[in-house]
Amino acid sequence: MAALITVRGSFSFMRRLVSLQRLQKYCNSKFQTAYLVYAPYAYSASALYQHRHFRTSYAATRPVLQFKLSDIGEGIMEVTVKEWYVKEGDRVSQFDSICEVQSDKASVTITSRYDGIIRKLYYDIDSIALVGSPLVDIETDGAQELPPEEDVMETPAVSQEEHTHQEIKGHKTQATPAVRRLAMENNIKLSEVIGTGKDGRILKEDILNFLASQTGAILPPSPFQEIQPPPPGPTAARAPIAKTKEKRAPSSMPTPITSRPVFTGKDRTEPLKGFNKAMVKTMTAALKIPHFGYNDEVDLTQLVQLRSELKEVAESRGVKLSYMPFFIKAASLGLLHFPVLNASVDEACQNITYKAAHNIGLAMDTPQGLLVPNVKNVQMLSVFDIAVELNRLQTLGSSGQLGTADLTGGTFTLSNIGSIGGTYAKPMILPPEVAIGALGKMQVLPRFNEKDEVVKAHIMNVSWSADHRIIDGATMSRFSNLWRSYLENPAVMVLDLK
Structure with a gap:
C-alpha cells in the first residue's frame, strides 16, 4: 500500500513537470519575435506553478534639434532678443516666425526651418544671444528631411505699428505682434475676435473687450490720472470775512509750517543695447578722425x-x-x-x-x-x-x-x-x-x-x-x-x- 502511494506521488509530480515544460515552450514560440519582459515563476502552497506575463509597448522618440542663430552678416556677433512669437509646447512649421532679434544694424525676424514642437526657449526677452548659439529646441518628425544648418530664413522685422497677417480659416487676420501675443497669453483665437481697426485690423482694445465679454470682468480704466486741484485752504474760506474787516488792523499770525515733500525716486542703470550700443562704437571711432x-x-x-x-x-x-x-x-x-x-x-x-x-x-x-x-x-x-x-x-x-x-x-x-x-x-x-x-x-x-x-x-x-x-x-x-x-x-x- 505504501509502495502504491509512492508511485502515484511520483507520477503526479512528473505530470505537472511535463505540463510546465509544454507551457514554457508554447510561450517561447508565441512571443519569440516580441520584446517581452518575463516575470519569474512564483511558487506557493496555494497556487503551485503560477506565472504572469507583462504587456510592453514600444514608443518611438522623435529627434529634438537645436535651432541655432546663424550669421546675420555685417560682422554681427551678438543680438538682443526683443520678442518671442512662440512658447514651449507650440507647434511650428517651416518659415513660421519664432522671434525678433535686434542687432547693431537693424531688427530681424528669425523663422523656423523645421516642422515640429517647441521644447525649450534658451533666452528671455532683452537677453543677449550670440551667433552660433542655440535659440530653441524643436522636436521634429523623424521622417522629414532636415534642411542644412545654414539655410536660415531671415526677414526684416515687422514693427508693432505695421499690420501682420496670419492665416486663419482661409482668410487673413490683421494684428500686430503685441496683439497676437496678448491673444496667445489669454488663449484667444484671433478668428473669433471682430477687429474694429482699419480694414478689420484687430486692436488691443478688441482683445480686452472680447476677454471681458467671455469672463464678465470690468476693464480697468485708462492709466491717465487727472490732476485734481487742491482743496481750498482755510485762507480761501475766510476770504469773504477778511473783506468785511479790511479796515481792521492785521493781527499777528504765526507763520504756518509746511512739511517738505519726501522724494522717493531711485536711480536705475540699464545696459546699452541695439542702436545705442552701435552709436557708441561709431562715435568712438569718429573721435580718432x-x-x-x-x-x-x-x-x-x-x-x-x-x-x-x-x-x-x-x-x-x-x-x-x-x-x-x-x-x-x-x-x-x-x-x-x-x-x-x-x-x-x-x-x-x-x-x-x-x-x-x-x-x-x-x-x-x-x-x-x-x-x-x-x-x-x-x-x-x-x-x-x-x-x-x-x-x-x-x-x-x-x-x-x-x-x-x-x-x-x-x-x-x-x-x-x-x-x-x-x-x-x-x-x-x-x-x-x-x-x-x-x-x-x-x-x-x-x-x-x-x-x-x-x-x-x-x-x-x-x-x-x-x-x-x-x-x-x-x-x-x-x-x-x-x-x-x-x-x-x-x-x-x-x-x-x-
Missing part, C-alpha cells in the same frame, strides 16, 4: 519759390516733396567735381578708395534712436526719384522697419538737424566716410539785394566736417560754394542734371 569744420549760409529764396510750384505736382503723383531732395541732388552734383569727398580710407590711412556710387545718407531721428539710412545711386536719380525714396525711408524709419540694406553702404551724409532746431552744428563723421554736412533751420531774415535794398530772404546755415587727413580746407570750401550755387540758383542745376 581729425575733423575740419567749415560753416556758411545759403539764400534759399528762389528754391522756396520753385518748391512751392512743384509741390502740388508731386502731391498729385502721391509724393511729398520737401527741400531735402534738392539738397541731396545738389550734393551729388558737387561730388562729381570733388570725388575725394565721396571716398573712404583704410584704418592705417595708407590707401584711399574713391566710391563710384553716390549713396548719400540722411541722419534720421526715429523712436529707436539716431539712424542714418541712405539713398542709393543718387547720381542716377532725378529730384522726384529722390523724393520717392525719401518718403519710403521715412515711413520705414518711423515704424522701426529699416533693414540692413537701407542702413549700410553710405558714402556721404547730410544731417537735417534744422528740422528740430538750431542753426549751426558740429557734425561727426561716420567712418569709413570722410565728410558730412549739417543743415540748420531755415529763417526769414533781412538781406541786401543787388540794388542795396533790404529784402526778405530765406536763409539756411550749413556746417561741414571733413577728414583733415585727406581733405584740406580749400577743397571743402570750393565744394560748399558749388553746392550753395546750385541751391541759390536752381535753374543752374538743370544744366548739370543727368
Whole structure:
C-alpha cells in the first residue's frame, strides 16, 4: 500500500513537470519575435506553478534639434532678443516666425526651418544671444528631411505699428505682434475676435473687450490720472470775512509750517543695447578722425519759390516733396567735381578708395534712436526719384522697419538737424566716410539785394566736417560754394542734371 502511494506521488509530480515544460515552450514560440519582459515563476502552497506575463509597448522618440542663430552678416556677433512669437509646447512649421532679434544694424525676424514642437526657449526677452548659439529646441518628425544648418530664413522685422497677417480659416487676420501675443497669453483665437481697426485690423482694445465679454470682468480704466486741484485752504474760506474787516488792523499770525515733500525716486542703470550700443562704437571711432569744420549760409529764396510750384505736382503723383531732395541732388552734383569727398580710407590711412556710387545718407531721428539710412545711386536719380525714396525711408524709419540694406553702404551724409532746431552744428563723421554736412533751420531774415535794398530772404546755415587727413580746407570750401550755387540758383542745376 505504501509502495502504491509512492508511485502515484511520483507520477503526479512528473505530470505537472511535463505540463510546465509544454507551457514554457508554447510561450517561447508565441512571443519569440516580441520584446517581452518575463516575470519569474512564483511558487506557493496555494497556487503551485503560477506565472504572469507583462504587456510592453514600444514608443518611438522623435529627434529634438537645436535651432541655432546663424550669421546675420555685417560682422554681427551678438543680438538682443526683443520678442518671442512662440512658447514651449507650440507647434511650428517651416518659415513660421519664432522671434525678433535686434542687432547693431537693424531688427530681424528669425523663422523656423523645421516642422515640429517647441521644447525649450534658451533666452528671455532683452537677453543677449550670440551667433552660433542655440535659440530653441524643436522636436521634429523623424521622417522629414532636415534642411542644412545654414539655410536660415531671415526677414526684416515687422514693427508693432505695421499690420501682420496670419492665416486663419482661409482668410487673413490683421494684428500686430503685441496683439497676437496678448491673444496667445489669454488663449484667444484671433478668428473669433471682430477687429474694429482699419480694414478689420484687430486692436488691443478688441482683445480686452472680447476677454471681458467671455469672463464678465470690468476693464480697468485708462492709466491717465487727472490732476485734481487742491482743496481750498482755510485762507480761501475766510476770504469773504477778511473783506468785511479790511479796515481792521492785521493781527499777528504765526507763520504756518509746511512739511517738505519726501522724494522717493531711485536711480536705475540699464545696459546699452541695439542702436545705442552701435552709436557708441561709431562715435568712438569718429573721435580718432581729425575733423575740419567749415560753416556758411545759403539764400534759399528762389528754391522756396520753385518748391512751392512743384509741390502740388508731386502731391498729385502721391509724393511729398520737401527741400531735402534738392539738397541731396545738389550734393551729388558737387561730388562729381570733388570725388575725394565721396571716398573712404583704410584704418592705417595708407590707401584711399574713391566710391563710384553716390549713396548719400540722411541722419534720421526715429523712436529707436539716431539712424542714418541712405539713398542709393543718387547720381542716377532725378529730384522726384529722390523724393520717392525719401518718403519710403521715412515711413520705414518711423515704424522701426529699416533693414540692413537701407542702413549700410553710405558714402556721404547730410544731417537735417534744422528740422528740430538750431542753426549751426558740429557734425561727426561716420567712418569709413570722410565728410558730412549739417543743415540748420531755415529763417526769414533781412538781406541786401543787388540794388542795396533790404529784402526778405530765406536763409539756411550749413556746417561741414571733413577728414583733415585727406581733405584740406580749400577743397571743402570750393565744394560748399558749388553746392550753395546750385541751391541759390536752381535753374543752374538743370544744366548739370543727368
